[in-house]
Amino acid sequence: MGNALQDLQTNQGAVFAEELSVPVTFGNDAAALAAAQSGVAVCDRSHWGRIRVSDSDRLRFLHNQTTNQMQQLQPGQGCDTVFVTSTGRTIDLVTAYVDADSVLLLTSPGQAEPLMQWMDRYIFFADKVKLTDETATTVAFTIIGPDSPALLAQLGLSELATAPDHSHQVATIAGVEVQVANGSGLALPGFTLIAAADAGGPLWSALTDAGAVPLGDRGWQTLRVEQGRPLPGTELTDDYNPLEAALWQAISFDKGCYIGQETIARLQTYQGVKQQLWGLQLAAPVAPDTPIMVEGNKVGVVTSCVPTAEGAIALGYIRTKAGGLGLSVTVDNQSATVVDLPFASRGYLAT
Structure with missing residues (x-):
């Protein structure tokens, strides 16, 4: 990512962490999260x-x-x-x-x-x-929110508003070539834009000038936990398979052989998913690896947690036999309720 982009973001209030090349926050987390839900926000995902x-x-x-x-x-x-x-x-x-x-x-x-x-x-x-x-030679920005199609139309790309999920095309924005793809990476409307690294500054400027509210990585993490998008190192590890991670929409059960296919097919055929990823509505944040308890028995574990205006929301795996949506659990001595995740898909488990 070029210095011009970082300088532009710094002038907009961006704060960078030593271990992260994109803004952690723009000092506007509440406003940016509100824009992602009811307007349009833009997040720098160039570290993906x-x-x-x-x-x-x-x-x-x-x-x-x-x-x-x-x-x-x-x-x-x-x-x-x-x-x-x-x-x-x-x-x-x-x-x-x-x-x-x-x-x-x-x-x-x-x-x-x-x-x-x-x-x-x-x-x-x-x-x-x-x-x-191509990570170092490109940038990736995502606009998120119900006003995303209107923002693209403002930039002359109105035809993309009704394109199928994940469809993409090359367009010109602010005089630079950009791959524009339908999808925010969450269960929220949006588009992902990928361009050459030296185009980062002009592209970011065009998006924010058009009204997109800058959203830092901390805000993205809040959205992804609320939405239930799993990440490596937390929800995606050697301990879990993609059916447990509620990623059924990313799996074809009739495509034939691939690495890991036999195990996944057997789990689906014999309904062998023993734990599932759920959301937890909490009064206060808890640490990852905190046990999830029902009547004194451990039924799962927290994988991620973020604070919210109402308290906190966490992701965690819960044994299928213990229950799911609406289940009352105890986490770190607080009562919590299991909630569904907009990003999740569960196959036969949906009913």
Whole structure:
């Protein structure tokens, strides 16, 4: 990310943390979160990974590596898909954008290099697959909120407002070339924009000048916990599979073989999902790994928690047999209620 973008964001009130290359906050968290729910906010997601997968075997390769149907996607289409281990444990949830001659993967923060190494293990001598890490040479911004289509229309891109989820096209904004994709990465309306790193400043300026309220990473984390989007290191680990993480929408059950397919198919066929990701409405924040209790018995564990104006909301895995939506639990000596997550999808568990 170029200094021009950071200078622009600093002038808008951005505060940066030493370990994070994007703004943690703009000092306006409450207003930015309100804009994401009822107006339009813009978040710098340039620290999320971007991997370009190219050459003639790219779709077949990704089809065999991840959970969703890839080979049927056409240029301009995309999907969410999950990288899993051979035993069906989660590595990362990524969004794939298919172009005419390549596929761009938007990974979770810090996951580009591990996924590059993971995929490289499965590229054999005859495979025509090339991997390129574009994280450092591009920026990624997401506009979030019900007024996102109106903002794009203001920038001359009104036709994208009704495009299918994850569909994308190249457009020109503020004189720079931008890939604009339908989807915010949450169960909120929005669009994700990816451009060359040196275009970051003009693009960010165009979005904020058009009325998007800057949202820092702290605000994004609040939204993603409220929405129930799992991240590696918290909800996506070797302890959980994507069915438990409520990522059914990113899984194809009729696509054939892929790494981890046998385990996931068996769990779905025999309804063997033993725990599920839920939200917890709390009076005060708690630490990750705090046990979730019912009548003195541990039924789960907290994975993430953020403060809110009403107290706090957490994500946690709860045993399926213990219950789900509406369940009363105890967390760190506080009573809590299990709530649903807008980002979650649960297959046969939905009923």
